[in-house]
């Protein structure tokens with residue numbers, strides 16, 4: 490019953506309003522992953538972003554005033570991962586908090602490998618609270634999705650999708666036809682490879698932060714999946730397939746249609 494009301498409300502929102510044209514156009518132009526969407530996908534993303542802005546509060550913090558262009562940029566980037574999954578995937582939280590730049594979380598507890606608790610300040614560009622908001626630094630949102638593999642918005646919202654089964658552990662709830670054993674063996678192999686490379690002192694292709702734990706690994710891989718999909722599919726084809734099955738999208742194919750293949754480094 491509740492779903493019916495929600496759907497009716499959403500249809501009403503879509504019938505009565507639309508995202509402002511100019512900020513939407515500028516967002517598409519700034520983010521290659523959005524520019525490579527086909528016309529139908531782009532229209533669906535625009536509708537999803539409009540509903541996102543109706544259903545989530547976006548609040549400025551640390552003196553930041555969040556204007557319309559920022560709201561549109563955040564909504565578009567946040568909705569790309571759920572283009573085929575639907576807005577209900579983000580039901581578990583109501584707001585997004587945006588700081589002007591990196592923000593400090595005071596007195597955060599860390600447990601080290603030997604179980605000792607350390608207390609210190611964290612400087613962050615984004616954070617996703619288990620039962621609460623997504624927190625973002627605007628500077629990092631503006632730098633997200635530019636085609637260089639960095640996307641703090643995809644990263645933090647990936648944590649929200651991971652959380653859907655109750656645990657942030659790098660294993661989101663998989664769809665019918667996907668196997669947990671395939672997912673975990675594929676991600677574990679890539680994760681172990683990254684950790685080995687770091688231990689050998691190599692500079693890995695993946696952001697070393699991904700080696701923090703499997704949840705961070707999934708979030709970093711989600712950034713790469715949307716931002717540099719052709720490189721990801723070339724380097725980690727099995728992992729790419731798992732992500733493509735989970736997100737029900739094939740961004741490497743999209744990017745291949747619209748942009749020349751970048752040479753790998």
Ligand SMILES: [Zn+2]
Pocket residue numbers: 644648704705708
């Ligand atoms: Zn993270």
